[in-house]
Amino acid sequence: MPTPKTQKRDKHYGKWFRNILINAEILDYRYPIKGCGVWLPYGYKIRKHVTSLLRKLHDATGHDEVRFPTIVTETNLRKEATHIKDFENEVFWITHGGLKPLEVKYALRPTSETAIYPMLQIWIRSHADLPKKLYQIGSVFRYETKTTRPIIRVREVTTFKEAHTSHATLKDAEAQIRDATKIYKDFFDTCGVPYVISRRPDWDKFPGALYSLSFDAIMPDGRTLQSGTVHNLGQNFSKAFNIKYETLEGTHEYIWQTCYGISERGIGALLSVHGDDNGIVLMPLLAPIQVIVIPIPHKASRQLITETCKQVAKRLSLNFRVEVDWREEITPGAKFFYWELRGVPIRIEIGPKDVQKKQVILVRRDTFEKEACKISDLSSRLPLLINEMSMELREKAWKQMKKRIYRVADLEKANQLLKKRAGIVELLWCGDGKCGHELEEQVNATLLGTPVDVKKKIEGKCIVCGRKASGLVRLAIAY
Amino acid sequence: MPTPKTQKRDKHYGKWFRNILINAEILDYRYPIKGCGVWLPYGYKIRKHVTSLLRKLHDATGHDEVRFPTIVTETNLRKEATHIKDFENEVFWITHGGLKPLEVKYALRPTSETAIYPMLQIWIRSHADLPKKLYQIGSVFRYETKTTRPIIRVREVTTFKEAHTSHATLKDAEAQIRDATKIYKDFFDTCGVPYVISRRPDWDKFPGALYSLSFDAIMPDGRTLQSGTVHNLGQNFSKAFNIKYETLEGTHEYIWQTCYGISERGIGALLSVHGDDNGIVLMPLLAPIQVIVIPIPHKASRQLITETCKQVAKRLSLNFRVEVDWREEITPGAKFFYWELRGVPIRIEIGPKDVQKKQVILVRRDTFEKEACKISDLSSRLPLLINEMSMELREKAWKQMKKRIYRVADLEKANQLLKKRAGIVELLWCGDGKCGHELEEQVNATLLGTPVDVKKKIEGKCIVCGRKASGLVRLAIAY
Numbered sequence: 001m002p003t004p005k006t007q008k009r010d011k012h013y014g015k016w017f018r019n020i021l022i023n024a025e026i027l028d029y030r031y032p033i034k035g036c037g038v039w040l041p042y043g044y045k046i047r048k049h050v051t052s053l054l055r056k057l058h059d060a061t062g063h064d065e066v067r068f069p070t071i072v073t074e075t076n077l078r079k080e081a082t083h084i085k086d087f088e089n090e091v092f093w094i095t096h097g098g099l100k101p102l103e104v105k106y107a108l109r110p111t112s113e114t115a116i117y118p119m120l121q122i123w124i125r126s127h128a129d130l131p132k133k134l135y136q137i138g139s140v141f142r143y144e145t146k147t148t149r150p151i152i153r154v155r156e157v158t159t160f161k162e163a164h165t166s167h168a169t170l171k172d173a174e175a176q177i178r179d180a181t182k183i184y185k186d187f188f189d190t191c192g193v194p195y196v197i198s199r200r201p202d203w204d205k206f207p208g209a210l211y212s213l214s215f216d217a218i219m220p221d222g223r224t225l226q227s228g229t230v231h232n233l234g235q236n237f238s239k240a241f242n243i244k245y246e247t248l249e250g251t252h253e254y255i256w257q258t259c260y261g262i263s264e265r266g267i268g269a270l271l272s273v274h275g276d277d278n279g280i281v282l283m284p285l286l287a288p289i290q291v292i293v294i295p296i297p298h299k300a301s302r303q304l305i306t307e308t309c310k311q312v313a314k315r316l317s318l319n320f321r322v323e324v325d326w327r328e329e330i331t332p333g334a335k336f337f338y339w340e341l342r343g344v345p346i347r348i349e350i351g352p353k354d355v356q357k358k359q360v361i362l363v364r365r366d367t368f369e370k371e372a373c374k375i376s377d378l379s380s381r382l383p384l385l386i387n388e389m390s391m392e393l394r395e396k397a398w399k400q401m402k403k404r405i406y407r408v409a410d411l412e413k414a415n416q417l418l419k420k421r422a423g424i425v426e427l428l429w430c431g432d433g434k435c436g437h438e439l440e441e442q443v444n445a446t447l448l449g450t451p452v453d454v455k456k457k458i459e460g461k462c463i464v465c466g467r468k469a470s471g472l473v474r475l476a477i478a479y
Numbered sequence: 480m481p482t483p484k485t486q487k488r489d490k491h492y493g494k495w496f497r498n499i500l501i502n503a504e505i506l507d508y509r510y511p512i513k514g515c516g517v518w519l520p521y522g523y524k525i526r527k528h529v530t531s532l533l534r535k536l537h538d539a540t541g542h543d544e545v546r547f548p549t550i551v552t553e554t555n556l557r558k559e560a561t562h563i564k565d566f567e568n569e570v571f572w573i574t575h576g577g578l579k580p581l582e583v584k585y586a587l588r589p590t591s592e593t594a595i596y597p598m599l600q601i602w603i604r605s606h607a608d609l610p611k612k613l614y615q616i617g618s619v620f621r622y623e624t625k626t627t628r629p630i631i632r633v634r635e636v637t638t639f640k641e642a643h644t645s646h647a648t649l650k651d652a653e654a655q656i657r658d659a660t661k662i663y664k665d666f667f668d669t670c671g672v673p674y675v676i677s678r679r680p681d682w683d684k685f686p687g688a689l690y691s692l693s694f695d696a697i698m699p700d701g702r703t704l705q706s707g708t709v710h711n712l713g714q715n716f717s718k719a720f721n722i723k724y725e726t727l728e729g730t731h732e733y734i735w736q737t738c739y740g741i742s743e744r745g746i747g748a749l750l751s752v753h754g755d756d757n758g759i760v761l762m763p764l765l766a767p768i769q770v771i772v773i774p775i776p777h778k779a780s781r782q783l784i785t786e787t788c789k790q791v792a793k794r795l796s797l798n799f800r801v802e803v804d805w806r807e808e809i810t811p812g813a814k815f816f817y818w819e820l821r822g823v824p825i826r827i828e829i830g831p832k833d834v835q836k837k838q839v840i841l842v843r844r845d846t847f848e849k850e851a852c853k854i855s856d857l858s859s860r861l862p863l864l865i866n867e868m869s870m871e872l873r874e875k876a877w878k879q880m881k882k883r884i885y886r887v888a889d890l891e892k893a894n895q896l897l898k899k900r901a902g903i904v905e906l907l908w909c910g911d912g913k914c915g916h917e918l919e920e921q922v923n924a925t926l927l928g929t930p931v932d933v934k935k936k937i938e939g940k941c942i943v944c945g946r947k948a949s950g951l952v953r954l955a956i957a958y
Contacts, residue, residue, distance in 0.1 A: 032552050032597055033585065041543035041613075048544075064520035065527075069635050070549070070618055071571075073511050092550075093575035094587070097622035098568040106512065108573070118511055134520075139549055143576035156548050
């Protein structure tokens with residue numbers, strides 16, 4: 001087994017990420033079509049734990065899982081005018097069935113509003129049908145013309161969790177936006193991925209939405225990754241798709257809608273935020289293997305070591321996902337390296353001295369801290385250790401992110417910080433689109449939006465025009 | 480709530496099936512694109528239990544789950560000559576990305592050989608990489624020109640489990656065919672869906688295969704449904720995709736491959752085989768709700784009944800998927816009807832007399848048999864009852880199927896039976912393609928193939944040419 005090349009995560013993040021995906025057997029990006037990758041067995045298992053978490057969070061909050069077709073008709077895709085305008089340039093078009101041209105073109109769904117809403121029009125009749133909260137996890141497709149990057153910017157997004165909700169009133173839709181934000185916080189908190197939440201500027205909201213909120217994480221190279229979005233669609237789509245309900249009073253009103261999505265970028269953030277130069281570091285809850293047991297070979301104690309490994313693995317497997325690495329053709333050192341690369345949270349080493357002392361050595365993947373633990377104490381110690389590790393991973397990530405958010409008062413400073421990809425800069429802004437665009441141009445960065453997670457109102461003047469500021473605005477070099 | 484129209488299953492099977500899908504909230508087929516349906520929340524849950532079973536069976540036998548892209552290049556689709564020849568007429572072609580024509584056309588995968596095998600060419604280097612057993616569950620697409628039918632014949636097959644295995648020798652591939660057959664038997668046996676296994680005639684094997692085995696079930700209308708297929712691909716694809724491995728001796732050989740698939744037709748068979756005029760009947764293991772508790776309202780005992788329902792549901796939920804139907808706006812009778820339609824295996828009724836006697840009434844969905852059961856005995860009785868029901872469902876289905884297989888000695892009899900859709904006829908055949916085609920024409924039916932599940936060798940003469948028969952052959956009106 002040749003030793004895979006690793007990279008310094010912070011110095012060469014792009015390369016690090018690409019190498020990690022192949023070397024840790026997560027995703028193979030050498031598929032013959034640009035922007036399409038293959039989830040490998042180990043990566044697929046990580047994906048499964050992440051999607052299970054998403055399912056759990058949505059099921060627990062009254063969402064029903066469904067599965068809509070992958071293709072939509074051109075007619076439906078065109079119904080909401082701003083929606084098609086934004087997606088027109090990045091839709092894959094199906095024009096032929098077999099050898100014959102189709103009468104109406106089909107598109108691979110770029111997102112599923114136009115697949116789902118024609119059915120809502122059939123299903124929703126009265127106020128009793130509301131609220132309706134649906135979600136699905138599947139593929140969406142974008143013909144990306146920008147540089148594609150595995151997981152981060154792809155042509156087939158294989159893991160798009162999208163929820164679509166229908167409500168009787170704007171107030172209900174607003175409440176759902178808060179619920180959705182809470183669900184997404186829970187999701188990223190469980191992943192230990194820190195985020196800022198911003199209200200996207202009007203010119204960059206989801207096509208067809210009243211407004212959009214975005215969860216942005218900061219990647220190791222200082223660029224931000226939009227990892228989740230929450231949209232209030234108002235009645236834009238319900239009017240386009242003619243989705244009405246009968247009120248208690250017998251009148252007919254258009255429904256109010258929201259939608260919110262998290263893609264495999266969530267997995268990308270998870271891998272990037274906790275990883276280090278040795279590989280990925282998985283949050284224990286989401287790790288396919290939580291504990292890897294490695295026997296340290298020793299001729300005289302061979303049988304005893306084998307027995308102890310088996311016994312320890314068996315006992316722990318009641319509560320954890322445990323495996324023993326029995327391979328004989330490679331050294332313990334090579335095994336350490338192998339499982340570190342793959343981010344297994346806890347390593348257990350069992351050697352000749354350990355079996356004598358009836359103990360094992362526990363090693364944390366994130367800190368490499370070692371501790372001896374009596375076998376009789378293992379069942380009580382391991383859950384604590386895993387809990388400590390999860391908490392510390394999360395805290396460390398939040399601390400790192402917070403250090404990369406800069407509140408600045410002048411454009412030159414902003415420019416400097418963004419040029420060296422320091423992270424996110426927060427500036428005062430009047431809220432005017434013209435100033436926003438000028439800001440983006442002057443610092444050559446993306447306006448993420450205005451903070452919705454900063455409670456305190458900041459007073460001052462717009463950094464561009466000098467008028468009274470309406471509040472902070474965030475800018476960053478975004479993926 | 481209007482009462483949904485039911486149909487006699489055996490008299491109007493097609494209508495019955497369509498109605499059941501909508502009324503039991505399994506699948507909505509009113510999507511604007513022909514041959515595409517929407518899995519509804521309840522149907523999605525059934526699908527989830529079925530796919531979990533498939534995952535369990537494949538994971539337990541050394542298969543790794545992966546996820547390949549949905550689109551393939553025209554170049555790769557064309558590599559295996561017979562493969563493209565068969566699929567050419569039923570592939571959806573993507574010709575445009577955004578507003579621009581693509582340089583190379585893409586196809587929506589009709590099955591995933593041509594997506595997976597270019598990657599095997601990268602991954603497989605030496606004998607140490609073999610065997611390699613991969614599977615995935617996802618969508619495949621066929622531009623069906625025949626009449627589409629929900630679940631049975633669709634343009635987007637949303638639930639295609641396909642496994643692809645690579646081996647060093649033909650012998651290993653043959654052993655894998657036996658393993659795959661065993662997995663599929665386990666799958667259908669757990670679903671209680673009876674089947675015959677036949678070796679498909681050469682002119683109807685999977686395009687690119689050496690030979691194909693097929694699992695066929697008999698639907699209530701006497702037509703057969705091909706519900707699972709197992710293919711030995713030999714070296715046809717490995718030669719087309721140049722997939723070689725280095726042997727122990729240092730030579731380079733093409734790998735031997737197999738593939739096998741089960742689609743949502745498996746779910747269609749499950750629903751059809753056990754269903755009756757009142758709706759579907761779910762195998763308990765695969766039921767989203769295994770036990771539905773229905774309080775029988777009674778003014779004086781109201782509180783006691785409510786408490787008992789809660790207590791019973793809570794206790795049973797440790798081992799079963801249980802719900803209580805608390806709705807007050809509909810009668811118990813309407814609830815019985817509602818859950819019968821949805822196939823919930825066991826109903827528990829709790830009324831005033833029952834709470835007095837500290838008992839509940841258990842009702843089996845399949846037989847409608849009622850029995851009183853002391854609450855204190857429930858935890859021991861319910862598992863037995865569910866087990867009895869599962870076994871009897873399976874046995875009954877097998878008995879019914881066996882009655883519909885006819886071994887006949889003359890063509891006229893075969894013709895009669897097939898004309899009235901009696902089921903499968905078995906005839907003696909010389910094995911010659913010419914006779915096979917003539918047979919198909921004369922009885923206007925599909926030749927399913929030669930039995931691989933009938934051990935005993937049957938002697939006699941070919942029904943067409945009178946030469947010595949090589950054995951039995953099966954014919955049926957197939958979906």
